[in-house]
Amino acid sequence: MRIDRKFQRGFTLVEMIVVIVITGIIGGVVAMFIRAPVQGYMDSARRAEMTDIADTALRRMARDIRTAVPNSVRIPVAAGSTYIEFLPTKAGGRYRANPDPAGAVQCGGTRAQDILDFTIADSCFEIIGTAIPFVRGATDDTSDQIVVGSTQSNGNPAYDKTFAGPGVRRPYTGVTGTLTKVQILGVQFPAFAELSSQHFDVVPNDQQAVTYACVGTLGTLDANNDGQAQLMRYWNYGFINAQPVPPLGVPNAMLANRVSTCNIVYNLANQRNGLVAITLVITRGGESVSLYQEIHVNNIP
Numbered sequence: 169m170r171i172d173r174k175f176q177r178g179f180t181l182v183e184m185i186v187v188i189v190i191t192g193i194i195g196g197v198v199a200m201f202i203r204a205p206v207q208g209y210m211d212s213a214r215r216a217e218m219t220d221i222a223d224t225a226l227r228r229m230a231r232d233i234r235t236a237v238p239n240s241v242r243i244p245v246a247a248g249s250t251y252i253e254f255l256p257t258k259a260g261g262r263y264r265a266n267p268d269p270a271g272a273v274q275c276g277g278t279r280a281q282d283i284l285d286f287t288i289a290d291s292c293f294e295i296i297g298t299a300i301p302f303v304r305g306a307t308d309d310t311s312d313q314i315v316v317g318s319t320q321s322n323g324n325p326a327y328d329k330t331f332a333g334p335g336v337r338r339p340y341t342g343v344t345g346t347l348t349k350v351q352i353l354g355v356q357f358p359a360f361a362e363l364s365s366q367h368f369d370v371v372p373n374d375q376q377a378v379t380y381a382c383v384g385t386l387g388t389l390d391a392n393n394d395g396q397a398q399l400m401r402y403w404n405y406g407f408i409n410a411q412p413v414p415p416l417g418v419p420n421a422m423l424a425n426r427v428s429t430c431n432i433v434y435n436l437a438n439q440r441n442g443l444v445a446i447t448l449v450i451t452r453g454g455e456s457v458s459l460y461q462e463i464h465v466n467n468i469p
Contacts, residue, residue, distance in 0.1 A: 218426075218450045218457040225399050225423035226446060226461040229380055232256055233444055237315050237369045238469040241442060242323035242411050243434045251381035252432045252444065253411050255315065255326055258372040259301070263316070263350075264294040265366045282349060284316070286362040291341070291354030296366070301346045303373045308339035309406050313371035314352050317361025318469050321436055327377065327407045331355045337371070337407065367469055378403045380423075381414035382430030382448075393454035395428030426452050434465075442467050 233241060236254035243249040263284040282294035305311040315337045318326045328335030332355060342351035350368075384397030405418040429449035436442050442465035449458045 214452060215455065215457060218452055218455075219459070221424050222448050222450050222457055222459040226448060226459055228401075228423060229446065230461060230463045232378060232380075233463050233465060236465065237318055237326050237371065238467045239318045239321055240315075240323050240326040241434060241444065241465050241467075243432055244411055246434065246436070248431045248433045250383075250386070250430050250432065251379055251414050252434065253377060253379045254323075255313075255369075255371050255407075256375050256378050257369045258312075258375075259370040261298070261300060261368060262296040262366045263368055264296055284357075284366075286357050286359065289354040289356045292349065292351050295348045295350060299346045299348045300350075300370060302340050302342060302344060302350070302370070304340055304342060304344045305373050308353065309376070310373055312340040312373045313376075313407075314338050314340055314350060315369045315371060316357055316367075317363050318369075319360055319363070321467070323411075324409060325358075327409055329407055329409055334358055336361045340370075363469055365469060375403050377405060377407055379405075379412070379414055380432075382427055383414055384427070386428065386430055389428065389451060389454070393451070395426040395449070395451040397427040397430060398422050399424040399427055399430065399448065424448070424450060426450050428456065429458070440468050441465070 233252075233254060235257050237257055240255040241252065242254070243252045264282055265284065267283055282292060284290055284293035303312050315326050318336050320334065325334045325336045328337060331338060331353060335355075336357060338352040338355065338357075340351065341353055342349070379402040380399065381402065382397050382399050386395075386397045388396060390396050400414065400420050400422055402415050402418055402420045405412075405415045427448065428451040429447065431447045433445045434442060435445065444463040444465055446461045446463070447458070448461075449456050451457075
C-alpha cells in the first residue's frame, strides 16, 4: 500500500520560530498596556495598608487617652515628645460625702457612717449609684486603684507611690467582687482632693500606668527606604512618681511599624480641656503616609 506523503507534513523550524517571535511581540505589547494599571493597584494597596495601620494605631491611642484619669496625662517635654503616659480607667462614680440620715452599714474602718472623710485617714466609703467590679491583688500595686480629686496639672499626684502628702491614689483593699462599698488603704487624702463633684476613678489592676512610645530610629530610612521605628504600647509596670522613659521588660504590643516621624504634643493652655496632638508618619518603599490626630482630654475630676 502506498502512503500519500502530502498529508504527513508538519511545522517547519522556521514556522515555529516565526510563531514564537509573533507571540512574544504580542505578549510584550499587552504587558506594556497592563503594567501601569497593575503597578497602580499595588501602589494603592500599599498606601491603603499604611493608612489603615496608622489610623488604627491613632484610634486606639485616642480611645485610651479619652478614658484617662483627669490630670494624669503627662509627657516629658511640653513642646513635643515621642512618648506619653497616663492612667486608664475602667469605671468611676461618686462617693458619699454626707452621712445617711437613716444610718449606713459600716463597711470597714472606724467611721460610724460610710462617708469619705478628708479630715482623717479614712479607709472606707459608700458609692452613690451603681455597684462597681473591684479586684484585690496580692499587693497594693497589683490591686485596683482608687483616685480621688486629681486636680494638679503636672499629673504627678495620681502616680504618687508614697500615698502621702500630695498623693491622691489609694489601692483597693476590699474583697474582689461587684460592690457598692469601697475599702482603701487608710491614708488621709490632701485637702485639695475634696471636691464638690464627689467623683472618684478606678484604675484597673491589669493595666496600671500606660505608656505609648515611638521607639527605634526616627528621621532616617533603612536600605529598603522603610521607616525604622515602631509605635509601642506598654502597660502593667506599676506607678512611678517621675515619668519613666519607655519601660523595658514589661507587657507591650506593637501598634505600627516602619514609623519615620513621630511627635506628641500635650497642650495644657486650658487645663480643664487639655489637647493631645499626635503626628505619625509611616514610610514604606520610599513612599510616606502622614496622619495627624487631636485628642480631647477631659481634666475635670
